[in-house]
Amino acid sequence: MRYFTFLLFFIFCNTLVAQDNFELYYEEAENGFRILADNNEFCPVSAKIDFRLENLNSSNGNNKVFVIPAKTKKYLITDLSVVDRKKAMKLGFSTSYNYGNHNLDTYDKNFKYYLPFGKGKSYWLSQGYNGSTSHQNENALDFKMDMGTKIYAARDGIVVDIEESFSKSCTNPECAKSNNYIVVYHSDGTFAEYTHIRKNGAEVEVGDKIKIGQFIGYSGNVGWATGPHLHFIVFYQRIKDRETLKTKFLIDNGKKAIELVEKEKYQRQY
Numbered sequence: 001m002r003y004f005t006f007l008l009f010f011i012f013c014n015t016l017v018a019q020d021n022f023e024l025y026y027e028e029a030e031n032g033f034r035i036l037a038d039n040n041e042f043c044p045v046s047a048k049i050d051f052r053l054e055n056l057n058s059s060n061g062n063n064k065v066f067v068i069p070a071k072t073k074k075y076l077i078t079d080l081s082v083v084d085r086k087k088a089m090k091l092g093f094s095t096s097y098n099y100g101n102h103n104l105d106t107y108d109k110n111f112k113y114y115l116p117f118g119k120g121k122s123y124w125l126s127q128g129y130n131g132s133t134s135h136q137n138e139n140a141l142d143f144k145m146d147m148g149t150k151i152y153a154a155r156d157g158i159v160v161d162i163e164e165s166f167s168k169s170c171t172n173p174e175c176a177k178s179n180n181y182i183v184v185y186h187s188d189g190t191f192a193e194y195t196h197i198r199k200n201g202a203e204v205e206v207g208d209k210i211k212i213g214q215f216i217g218y219s220g221n222v223g224w225a226t227g228p229h230l231h232f233i234v235f236y237q238r239i240k241d242r243e244t245l246k247t248k249f250l251i252d253n254g255k256k257a258i259e260l261v262e263k264e265k266y267q268r269q270y
């Protein structure tokens with residue numbers, strides 16, 4: 001194997017995944033290379049890999065999204081086998097990756113989400129799906145609530161990411177970079193993000209399994225926001241973008257689940 005030349009290009013795109021929690025690497029094998037991945041995240045990670053191969057064949061395809069399960073080591077992405085041992089070969093690849101299974105295109109549309117606040121409370125939905133203030137082309141919900149309001153899990157899941165270090169807000173979309181949030185992975189492959197929580201406002205940790213209706217943190221007014229509120233989205237993660245999804249919430253006494261409408265007040269009595 002030593003006389004072969006190969007090139008490796010690692011191009012890491014903008015990603016949510018901490019680099020030390022996901023690693024793509026190769027090992028030499030009897031007839032070429034094994035491309036492997038370690039995923040130390042609490043949810044699957046998808047990696048779009050474009051191999052540039054000379055004199056090598058990939059057993060598991062090329063230029064596609066490979067999904068690596070949560071908490072796995074040495075996950076086999078593909079075997080690259082040498083076509084002609086007498087000839088030189090090249091191995092290059094570029095990749096970008098992010099949370100989640102990016103091949104998913106169905107989700108549990110009938111799941112009944114809990115309103116993300118305490119029992120006996122009611123809040124205005126100041127902006128709804130595709131709202132004209134800041135939710136253009138985004139299925140996001142804004143619950144108007146004072147700083148420090150207790151927020152509760154809308155669905156069971158596992159906490160995969162938290163940002164709670166920021167403290168300021170501004171009205172420029174650029175400020176979305178300094179949003180605080182809690183991201184939760186659901187059993188149907190979707191994620192929820194609870195956004196604008198106050199500084200150090202998360203009362204859960206990455207890796208925690210949380211139950212629907214569980215207290216998870218305090219709302220705030222941090223990042224891209226015009227005032228205190230909770231911005232809530234459910235989404236599929238794609239390599240770069242998020243595809244936000246409409247969901248139904250239990251309202252009033254919990255017997256009925258509906259899609260929430262802007263400028264209405266909703267109460268959680270369940």
Ligand SMILES: [Zn+2]
Binds near residue numbers: 142232
């Ligand atoms: Zn919003």
